[in-house]
Amino acid sequence: MSTAPVAGTSLLSSLRPEARNAPESGIVEVVNHGRMKEGLIPLWVGEGDLPTPDFIARAANASLAAGETFYTWQRGIPDLREALARYHTALYGRPFGMESFFVTGSGMQAVQIVVRMITGPGDEVVIPTPAWPNVGAAIGVAGAIPVNVPMDYVQGRFSLDLGRLAAAITPKTRAIAINSPANPTGWTATKDELAAILELARQHGLWIIADEIYARFVYDGSARAASFHDVMEPEDRVLFVQTFSKNWAMTGWRVGWIEAPPAFGQVIENLIQYSTSGVPVFVQRAAIAALDEGEPFVTEQIARATEGRRIIAEGLKATNRVTLSPPDGALYQFFSVDGWQDSRALAIDLVDRANVGLAPGTAFGPGGETGLRLCFARKASDLVETVARLQRALAG
Secondary structure: OOOOOOOOHHHHHHOOHHHHOOOOOHHHHHHHHHOOOOOOEEOOOOOOOOOOOHHHHHHHHHHHHOOOOOOOOOOOOHHHHHHHHHHHHHHHOOOOOHHHEEEEOOHHHHHHHHHHHHOOOOOEEEEEEOOOHHHHHHHHHOOOEEEEEEOEEEOOEEEOOHHHHHHOOOOOEEEEEEEOOOOOOOOOOOHHHHHHHHHHHHHHOOEEEEEOOOOOOEOOOOOOOOOHHHOOOOOOOEEEEEEOOOOOOOHHHOOEEEEOOHHHHHHHHHHHHOOOOOOOHHHHHHHHHHHHHOHHHHHHHHHHHHHHHHHHHHHHHOOOOEEOOOOOEOOEEEEEEOOOOOHHHHHHHHHHHHOEEOEEHHHHOOOOOOEEEEEOOOOHHHHHHHHHHHHHHHHO
C-alpha cells in the first residue's frame, strides 16, 4: 500500500495563512452529520421553509425571456438602486437617494467588501458575541483580527456591556461590528444603546459595520427595530450591509446590498468588478419585485415568526430543563439546557435522538458555548412537532 501523502497536502504550507486558517463552520459540521436523516426537522440555519414567492420568480423569468443575460452595471442597475431608495424612504421616514446603494452578490459579499474597504493586516474589529461567525471569518481572511466582546447572559437574556465594549478598543481598532436584531441571540439594541455605540465610534474615529438585516423582525409591536439611521449624521462612519434573503425568502438567490456614502461609489464599484463583475440582471429584476410588491409577504413572514417564537418559547420552558428568554428580534431562539456544557455534543446528540437539527452555540464565539440556536421561521406544525421531540429527548 502506498504511503505517499495525499496529493497537494504538502503544498498547504505555501498558502497564505489568512486562507489556510479560515475556520470551518461549526454549524455546517452538525448539518453534515444529520442532513441525510429521514424525517429530520432542520432548524440549524437561518432560513425559513417558504419558497420564494411567485411574483418574484416571475420577474426573473420575464427578464430572462427578454434576453437580459449580458454584463451589467457593477453598482447595480439603476432601477434596483432607485427601488432600494424608495424602500428605505418608506421604512425610515426620510428621503434616501439611489447614490447610497450598491448591489452585491449576497449579504456575505457585502460584508467582505466593507471589511476590505476599512481593514487590513494587523487591524482590529470589535464584535459583541455570540455573533454570526461569518463576519469574524471575513475579518480574518482580510488579515485583520476580530476582537470578541462577550455579552452578559442572565436568565436567558443577553445584554451588551458598553464599558466592556469600550475597554476592547485599542490603537489598532478600526471598526465595531454591530448586528441588531442579532443572530443568534435575538438581542435588539435600543435607540439609546445605538447612540452610545455611535458616540464611542466618534470618539475613537472608528467605523461601524451595521448589520440590520433582521430589522423587520421585532416582537414589541414596532414596525422595525431601532437603527443607526435614527441617530447618525451624514458625516458619521457607518456602513450598512444587507440582504434580500430573510424578508423575501430569497436565500438561494444570493443578492444583497451595501449602503454607504455616495463618495465611496467608485471604490465599491471597483471591488465588485474585481470579484463578481456584478449581479445578474434577472436576479436584480426579481429584487425590484420583492421591494415594490413584497410588503404583504413580509407581513406574512413576520406573523409566522411571531407565532413560531411563541410555540418554541412556551414548549421549551415546559421541559423545566431549559434556560431562555423569548428574543426581542430576529428569527432565532437561543437557549441552554441544564446539565450540558458542550453545545456541539448536545447538537449532535439531538440530531441522533430527537431528529431535530439545531446550531451549536460553540459556532458563535465566546459567550455562546453552552447554548443552542433554533430558527423558528417555519410552519407551526413543524415547530409543534419539534417541541414534542425535544421534550421527549430532554426528559430522557
